[in-house]
Amino acid sequence: MVKFSGYSLISSFTPVHSVVLKSRRRLFLVKCCKNSTKSRGLSTCVQVDQLYTKGNMVARRYHRPLFSVAPMMDWTDNHFRTLARLISKHAWLYTEMLAAETIVYQKGNLDRFLAYSPEQHPIVLQIGGSNLENLAKATELANAYHYDEINFNCGCPSPRVAGHGCFGARLMLDPKFVGEAISVIAANTNVPVTVKCRIGVDDHDSYNELCDFIYKVSSLSPTRHFIVHSRKALLNGVSPADNRRIPPLKYEYYYALLRDFPDLKFTINGGINTVTEVKAALREEAHGVMVGRAAYNYPWQLLGHVDTVIYGAPPSGLTRREVLKKYQEYGDSVLGINGNNRPNVRDVAKPLLNFFHSEPGNSLWKRKADAAFQDCTTMKSFFEETLVAIPDSVLDSPVGEIPSGREDLFAGVHSLLPPPYDASEQEALYA
The missing domain is CATH 3.20.20.70 (Aldolase class I)
Known part of the structure; x- marks a missing residue:
């Protein structure tokens, strides 16, 4: 039996440490080392792709x-x-x-x-x-x-x-x-x-x-x-x-x-x-x-x-409002699980404080968030008090244009490479 300890983000936000998953699929990896070969199981994953290790190729269900x-x-x-x-x-x-x-x-x-x-x-x-x-x-x-x-x-x-x-x-x-x-x-x-x-x-x-x-x-x-x-x-x-x-x-x-x-x-x-x-x-x-x-x-x-x-x-087409709705369910499911009121609303909301970076209403949102930390006991009430600062156009728009960046960050890097490494001495040492 496999025990996952955590919280489901899709079907339910009920803690799943009390849920027994009834099946477990396994993939197998043969690790090739210089001195030994072992057969190892890999946990169930998400999407098929290839991951390479020395001497062999391993099918994984992830990109x-x-x-x-x-x-x-x-x-x-x-x-x-x-x-x-x-x-x-x-x-x-x-x-x-x-x-x-x-x-x-x-x-x-x-x-x-x-x-x-x-x-x-x-x-x-x-x-x-x-x-x-x-x-x-x-x-x-x-x-x-x-x-x-x-x-x-x-x-x-x-x-x-x-x-x-x-x-x-x-x-x-x-x-x-x-x-x-x-x-x-x-x-x-x-x-x-x-x-x-x-x-x-x-x-x-x-x-x-x-x-x-x-x-x-x-x-x-x-x-x-x-x-x-x-x-x-x-x-x-x-x-x-x-x-x-x-x-x-x-x-x-x-x-x-x-x-x-x-x-x-x-x-x-x-x-x-x-x-x-x-x-x-x-x-x-x-x-x-x-x-x-x-x-x-x-x-x-x-x-x-x-x-x-x-x-x-x-x-x-995901919007910020949709993300926050799911995050609210997650947050309210984990508040206080460690005892002594931890995590509290401030702990759970911490990763969100840059969620509206550079958007209209961002500064007001942060001020409202700081005030809400004083008395809000649920993520639902936290969002009710703070999201009024953010325009609907921001909450309901999908991800916008790609932010600018340094397209030439690695331009010419290959002309700067140091001389090739000579591994002959190390090869002799570890032969």
Whole structure:
């Protein structure tokens, strides 16, 4: 039997943790590694496409991850992912980074951390940690929630991560451990395991050092897909915000990886803020694009175009009013489920605060929302008090024109590529 813990967005908003799904269809994946071959089951999915791993092609019921929303601590929670999925059916969604220790020590309260609605597929669980035993236990515990992939965090520069337990971006300095960690995760799950990393850390920022990391990790583990943030990480007290601003973007490193590791898959991340820029990256043959805060700050303008512009789906004609109606049902079904009045209306409404970005009435809507947080106890009453600020023409219009973006963001990038990576020494080491 399969247990989903979450809330249905289509047929009902009754919590489905009390519902037993009577059937489970399985697909099977043969993972080809250097030292072993395992048959692994994949959870039931949504739409047929192809996902490639080294040495074999896996039939999946999802579109490929041409577009994904980055894992963001305190941002990509269940509420935001619910909103994102209501707007886009095909974007790949990531959880916030969850420390393996959190999953292990909260095993009696896992729904709070791991539950999600079935409609959120395709969805990726990002795990962080540096203790192999806890990574194994956390993976086993997460299996009951049927995530579509597990992503191992080697990119977060936050002092909360890099300075506590020495994981996140700091792990790029220890690729041997990363390979071991991924192998431990992969041995305890039925789904692919990917890596999210930076192009370097502090002074270890040469292209050859990045390639050494990619080569060692892919040689020592079954991972064949890397999500690469095109900035290096600065770990010595530099804030996450400054890490997104100070280190320069080096897209040429990403595109050089495509050249030098043709048997691997790479998703590009960093500084890409519109669907126009996503298309520009794909036009230069990026395997996939991950967008971070822009998806949160402009959800309607960005996510509203993903299915049509990136995946070629016909326009849905979806309006903001329709999205909010469904989100209201979801929100009222989850208020207070964690006890102590959490989540409350403010928690659930947080992802909506940029929903009317740049539209008439947006400023008044935010002021009304701030006031409504003081006394509204349901999402229905919250919307009744606040949506009067937004014109019907805004609420009832489908997604508008594609926002402008830098179509030339990657122009000339191939002329900037560093010299090809020579893997001969690494091949001798790992032969």
